[in-house]
Amino acid sequence: MTAVRSLLRFWPDIRRKLHVYLTIIALTFAANAISLLVPALMGRIVDGPIAEQDLSALWLPIAAVLGIGVVEAVALWGRRMIAAKVVSQWEITWRARIYDRLQYLSIGVHGSWESGQLLSRAINDMTQLRRFFAFGAPFIVSTPFVIVTGIIVLTVMEPAFGLIAVLMAIPMLAGVIVFNARYQRESRASQDTMGVISTQVEESVQGIRVIKAFGRAPWVTERFEAISAHLRAIEVRKAYLDSWMWAGTMTLPRLAMAAVIAVGSWGVLAGWTTVGTVIAGVTLVMVLRIPVEMLGFLLSDAIMSVTAAARYWEVMDTAFDITDADGGIDDAPPSRAFTGVLEFDDVAFGFPDTDLLTLRGVSLRVAPGETLALVGATGSGKTALASLVPRLYDVSSGAIRIDGTDIRELPLNELRRLVSVSFEEPILFSATVADNVRMGSPGAGEAEVWEALEIARAADFVRALPAGLDTEVGEQGLSLSGGQRQRLALARAVIGRPRLLVLDDPLSAVDVDTEERVQRALREVLHASTTLIIAHRPSTTALADRVAVLDDGRIVATGTHEELLRTSRTYRDLMGASAPEEVRR
Numbered sequence: 164m165t166a167v168r169s170l171l172r173f174w175p176d177i178r179r180k181l182h183v184y185l186t187i188i189a190l191t192f193a194a195n196a197i198s199l200l201v202p203a204l205m206g207r208i209v210d211g212p213i214a215e216q217d218l219s220a221l222w223l224p225i226a227a228v229l230g231i232g233v234v235e236a237v238a239l240w241g242r243r244m245i246a247a248k249v250v251s252q253w254e255i256t257w258r259a260r261i262y263d264r265l266q267y268l269s270i271g272v273h274g275s276w277e278s279g280q281l282l283s284r285a286i287n288d289m290t291q292l293r294r295f296f297a298f299g300a301p302f303i304v305s306t307p308f309v310i311v312t313g314i315i316v317l318t319v320m321e322p323a324f325g326l327i328a329v330l331m332a333i334p335m336l337a338g339v340i341v342f343n344a345r346y347q348r349e350s351r352a353s354q355d356t357m358g359v360i361s362t363q364v365e366e367s368v369q370g371i372r373v374i375k376a377f378g379r380a381p382w383v384t385e386r387f388e389a390i391s392a393h394l395r396a397i398e399v400r401k402a403y404l405d406s407w408m409w410a411g412t413m414t415l416p417r418l419a420m421a422a423v424i425a426v427g428s429w430g431v432l433a434g435w436t437t438v439g440t441v442i443a444g445v446t447l448v449m450v451l452r453i454p455v456e457m458l459g460f461l462l463s464d465a466i467m468s469v470t471a472a473a474r475y476w477e478v479m480d481t482a483f484d485i486t487d488a489d490g491g492i493d494d495a496p497p498s499r500a501f502t503g504v505l506e507f508d509d510v511a512f513g514f515p516d517t518d519l520l521t522l523r524g525v526s527l528r529v530a531p532g533e534t535l536a537l538v539g540a541t542g543s544g545k546t547a548l549a550s551l552v553p554r555l556y557d558v559s560s561g562a563i564r565i566d567g568t569d570i571r572e573l574p575l576n577e578l579r580r581l582v583s584v585s586f587e588e589p590i591l592f593s594a595t596v597a598d599n600v601r602m603g604s605p606g607a608g609e610a611e612v613w614e615a616l617e618i619a620r621a622a623d624f625v626r627a628l629p630a631g632l633d634t635e636v637g638e639q640g641l642s643l644s645g646g647q648r649q650r651l652a653l654a655r656a657v658i659g660r661p662r663l664l665v666l667d668d669p670l671s672a673v674d675v676d677t678e679e680r681v682q683r684a685l686r687e688v689l690h691a692s693t694t695l696i697i698a699h700r701p702s703t704t705a706l707a708d709r710v711a712v713l714d715d716g717r718i719v720a721t722g723t724h725e726e727l728l729r730t731s732r733t734y735r736d737l738m739g740a741s742a743p744e745e746v747r748r
């Protein structure tokens with residue numbers, strides 16, 4: 164029942180189009196129910212014009228049969244025409260909602276789901292729901308009425324025939340209950356496994372270079388075959404259940420038909436019924452066979468849709484854990500002026516899926532316009548620390564403040580306008596160079612884009628691209644080198660001259676000379692921006708106003724590059740690792 168509730172939760176959308184949807188159901192019912200009249204007409208023909216050999220009385224019932232056929236066809240045509248528009252609108256609305264929700268869920272939540280699961284929910288499950296609401300749902304609502312109407316007509320025609328139909332319905336109902344429980348389990352397993360398959364396809368497409376370079380095609384193929392075999396096993400079990408259900412829904416109407424023929428023939432001989440009534444009864448059972456047989460298919464389709472709906476609501480019900488202070492997320496909060504003091508006050512942080520603390524007792528103050536370089540061994544928590552500033556994650560304890568205000572008190576979108584970020588792994592979207600850079604400051608003019616590209620030392624290579632700023636990059640466009648992509652991502656971070664700049668090793672893939680030129684440009688042009696930069700090379704840390712050394716989640720030293728070279732062994736060790744490069748310079 165809880166499962167069915169997930170389908171009923173679409174009620175507010177359905178209610179808005181209720182008059183249209185009721186028309187769809189009424190047309191479905193009409194198309195199916197009207198054919199129940201044909202057997203009664205058949206009986207009349209046998210007992211009337213045929214028995215009385217009066218052919219002139221034949222044309223009326225035959226015209227009626229023809230009319231019934233026309234009504235049936237028109238109703239089915241109308242149902243489809245109306246359903247297509249309404250239901251495809253629901254599909255895109257629900258898909259848009261799930262997409263929208265995904266944009267607002269935190270990185271922690273995204274991390275806890277496989278991307279393929281989200282993909283299959285947004286695509287396959289929504290398609291399943293569209294098909295169900297267009298076809299399955301109107302039929303599943305109208306079919307029981309058609310069957311009950313048929314049984315009533317049969318009973319009116321001949322009570323003994325009605326009793327036969329009712330007796331057949333009992334095992335049918337029992338079968339449905341058993342089938343329903345088992346099919347639900349298999350359906351969930353099947354749709355979840357589709358999610359895993361999506362993840363594997365996505366991973367292998369994204370990682371195709373690694374797979375090829377390491378000659379690991381057989382390994383990924385094997386992995387894919389294993390999960391496909393798992394899906395196959397589930398689908399086979401589903402098909403077995405389907406087969407039993409279908410065999411049942413096909414056998415029972417035939418049993419009913421045999422019983423009606425037997426009881427009817429006896430009735431004709433005993434004189435309590437007529438040949439026409441028996442023919443009408445048999446024909447009616449034959450007509451009723453179609454909706455009864457459809458029940459099996461409708462039921463499995465409904466269960467898959469219930470599962471799809473449950474998977475949809477799981478995403479939609481996931482709470483936003485990183486929000487504005489009032490629990491919502493304001494898309495357009497007002498902008499205020501900040502001077503840009505960034506302060507970490509006894510910050511501790513652990514990733515959501517572990518009990519371990521990645522950062523402990525971190526206290527730092529970065530003054531407006533100051534550049535603080537953060538250094539530390541790999542895995543020491545630098546990226547974690549940087550992620551806390553735009554609230555990709557929230558601190559576990561302590562606080563981060565901007566101009567004295569806890570960042571959790573600032574509207575999320577105001578904070579993210581205030582803080583610009585560039586990551587080591589630069590992500591470009593399938594769009595032009597200009598649009599990729601403008602993501603950092605929507606509405607920025609061409610001059611601002613060029614200025615940002617100049618700061619990131621990307622202007623020269625962008626000018627050399629086939630269509631300059633309008634060159635398509637990202638997955639569907641031109642391939643850029645790692646260093647080029649990093650510089651575009653940096654341009655995206657610096658456009659609009661943000662008050663606070665968080666740069667997570669933004670130039671790890673560019674040469675030392677370019678890195679130094681970018682660093683100088685950042686200092687000159689963005690002298691008012693407070694900058695936190697994760698760095699590995701002495702060339703970067705030497706240019707920073709101050710350096711903080713992170714060791715196993717704690718700040719162990721702060722000072723200028725020269726001071727730390729003198730006083731911090733950890734710092735010397737870290738820089739020593741880069742010394743050969745500096746010597747080469």
Ligand SMILES: Nc1ncnc2c1ncn2[C@@H]1O[C@H](COP(=O)(O)OP(=O)(O)OP(=O)(O)O)[C@@H](O)[C@H]1O
Nearest residue numbers: 274514517521539540541542543544545546547548
């Ligand atoms: N999503 C996550 N869940 C749990 N632990 C994580 C997660 N991401 C990172 N970690 C762990 O947190 C620790 C700090 O990671 P972080 O990425 O901050 O290190 P880093 O100093 O930036 O390293 P690097 O210089 O290699 O980029 C590491 O031990 C890492 O394995």
